[in-house]
Amino acid sequence: MDIEPIVVEAGPFQSIQRIILASGSPRRCEMLESIGLDFEIIPAPDECEPEPEDHETPEEFAVRAALAKADAVHKANKDAIVIGCDTIVTLDDEIMGKPSGTTDAMMMLSKLVDNTHHVISGCAVYHPSSPRPECFSVSTEVTMGPQPLEVLFSYIETGEPMDKAGSYAIQGKGGFLIESISGSYNNVVGLPLARLVQCLQTIRAIRPRAMMTR
Ligand SMILES: Cc1cn([C@H]2C[C@H](O)[C@@H](COP(=O)(O)OP(=O)(O)OP(=O)(O)O)O2)c(=O)[nH]c1=O
DSSP: OOOOOOOOOSOOOEEEEEEOOOOOOOOHHHHHHHTOOOOOOOOOGGGGGGOTTTTTTTHHHHHHHHHHHHHHHTTOOOSSSSEEEEEEEEEEEEEEEEOSSSSHHHHHHHHHHEEEEEEEEEEEEEEEEEEEEEEEEEEEEEEEEEHHHHHHHHHHTSSGGGGSSSGTTTTTTGGGGGEEEOOOOHHTTTOHHHHHHHHHTTTSSEEEEOOOOO
């Protein structure tokens, strides 16, 4: 029997430094793979995720949480580019992370439906050439239509909401909830890819695979 070789498809970029993704999120991993990068995955421990504080904006909190994840991994890997990321949902003044259980998921979803919220992803990127990480956040506006409670119950029963900020996945079975978005789709899925690629190019962590010669 012939064995088919595994063909790794080249993406538009290549890593030119050691890169570590300080996240266990399979979505973030898939996005970095999709652009062709070689990287290691070292998830930050769950305990390092902070709680929001009264004085900070949701953007500041998302960046602080991303920084905490990047920090935890950077300490033991000072020769590498370390990417930390955290995604939250905000509705009015409320910050929603991942639900603590099905009741919490129901509370979140019943507030999000028939309403417009923001998904904010904070990013912190450590690089060996500077003691200060690059930090930024990206916000995407998401509008959901109305849904009867039994639809929300049925969706929660699929289990999909349990590891997602705001208790839904735009990229999965929860896609039916979404009426419209304004801003980056990848940002909702957990990684502000366009902004991160700009950042990684600026700090010379990655470059286009095809380098033009003049
Ligand atoms: C709103 C939304 C969130 N999410 C996900 C993105 C994030 O993975 C998750 C929010 O949790 P995070 O704490 O940002 O990340 P994580 O726990 O998955 O991974 P780690 O802490 O190791 O970095 O919610 C979706 O996948 N789809 C969506 O539509």
